[in-house]
Amino acid sequence: KAGVTQTPRYLIKTRGQQVTLSCSPISGHRSVSWYQQTPGQGLQFLFEYFSETQRNKGNFPGRFSGRQFSNSRSEMNVSTLELGDSALYLCASSVGGGGAEAFFGQGTRLTVV
Amino acid sequence: GESVGLHLPTLSVQEGDNSIINCAYSNSASDYFIWYKQESGKGPQFIIDIRSNMDKRQGQRVTVLLNKTVKHLSLQIAATQPGDSAVYFCAETFDNYGQNFVFGPGTRLSVLP
Numbered sequence: 713k714a715g716v717t718q719t720p721r722y723l724i725k726t727r728g729q730q731v732t733l734s735c736s737p738i739s740g741h742r743s744v745s746w747y748q749q750t751p752g753q754g755l756q757f758l759f760e761y762f763s764e765t766q767r768n769k770g771n772f773p774g775r776f777s778g779r780q781f782s783n784s785r786s787e788m789n790v791s792t793l794e795l796g797d798s799a800l801y802l803c804a805s806s807v808g809g810g811g812a813e814a815f816f817g818q819g820t821r822l823t824v825v
Numbered sequence: 826g827e828s829v830g831l832h833l834p835t836l837s838v839q840e841g842d843n844s845i846i847n848c849a850y851s852n853s854a855s856d857y858f859i860w861y862k863q864e865s866g867k868g869p870q871f872i873i874d875i876r877s878n879m880d881k882r883q884g885q886r887v888t889v890l891l892n893k894t895v896k897h898l899s900l901q902i903a904a905t906q907p908g909d910s911a912v913y914f915c916a917e918t919f920d921n922y923g924q925n926f927v928f929g930p931g932t933r934l935s936v937l938p
Contacts (some may be wrong), residue, residue: 755869768924802868
């Protein structure tokens with residue numbers, strides 16, 4: 713069974729640009745969550761999508777957005793990039809219920825210069 | 826590449842010894858907890874979970890203990906091996922509806938030969 717796949721693995725962008733990251737969940741999983749990981753703040757929850765609807769949202773500015781497609785694949789977008797957005801962005805998939813195991817991808821390393 | 830904090834608490838143990846990693850969680854309403862292992866350059870890997878109606882759960886070489894009175898979680902690894910070297914995170918969720926995990930800061934486990 714294939715795991716969670718995130719693309720691209722590495723990305724370098726310039727301040728002010730926007731970026732789109734992609735996540736393909738484990739087959740059959742309907743929930744996709746996104747996390748930001750930085751040395752200073754650790755792992756922080758961005759948002760969760762379930763059946764194409766945003767079900768939970770963390771405390772991030774509106775520049776961070778996402779969506780989910782009918783095949784459960786998800787994308788997250790960051791607009792007007794700032795240097796502080798440099799981080800490892802992780803996607804996790806789950807069958808969907810609260811209290812269900814979440815399986816992570818390897819992440820996308822975003823560097824903003 | 827590095828993906829976790831540079832100044833994490835570190836636990837060093839001799840190969841073959843048992844390891845105990847501790848975590849204080851933040852919300853007394855949390856009802857589901859997961860321990861994750863993260864190796865350098867990889868996403869977090871699920872180790873074991875426990876629900877709030879349990880005090881202890883055992884897996885292969887790992888045991889999780891939950892003390893709800895003091896909001897404390899621990900992960901015990903028996904016969905620690907070099908491959909156990911990684912950063913370990915506890916994660917809690919208090920949202921029965923969806924996937925919205927709050928992660929602890931992490932502990933770096935170093936296994937000495």
